Amino acid sequence: MTQTIKLQNQEFILHPLGGIFWVEKSMLLISDVHLGKVAHFRKFGAAVPQKAVHKNFILLDEIVNHFQPFQICFLGDLFHSSLNKEWQLFENWVKKTPSEIILIAGNHDIIAPEKFEGLDISIFQELILDRFLLTHHPEERKDLFNFCGHIHPAITLKGFGRQQLRLSCFFKKENQLIFPAFGTFTGTHTLKPKKGYEVFIIVEGEVVKV
Known part of the structure; x- marks a missing residue:
């Protein structure tokens, strides 16, 4: 189940796979896919199942088919890493x-820009659209709302006794x-929300505000 929010009079749909669809732009925003990571680890002997290589592409197809966006913007x-079979x-x-498809370059995006350009993928260091600032690393800019990735955020929910659950x-x-x-x-980094923050966890195929 998705979750719809409004930011600066624009509508955004949060999807449980981790992407956001910007309705007015027909733009799907996705961050930190880390394609090639499985092949990278397998190359150096990590016992990662071969089928894991295809998992990200299956999920990309699923979210793209759901929204059928005019544009896909990867936020870094x-x-x-470097080129491999993926x-x-x-x-x-x-x-x-x-x-x-457009790409906001992230710190892991070290493949030559010409390779992306050969696929008609435009690369930017950042992008400003209708007072929204699209970056990879979190940025603070006056009068702009920042969409970003890099952190791989998660929060820890505590239950009875010592029960804890960490969720993206x-x-x-x-x-x-x-x-x-x-x-x-990919791993996650636990963040602690402060007063005024909003957190939307991903759990059992749903986006839930907590």
């Missing part, structure tokens, strides 16, 4: 995806929303 760390899978995915989340401050990592083979 689309690819985890790049060919990514090329095939791009060719069959009708949406225009969309983490919203007054003028900023930090995206959860979309990639299935």
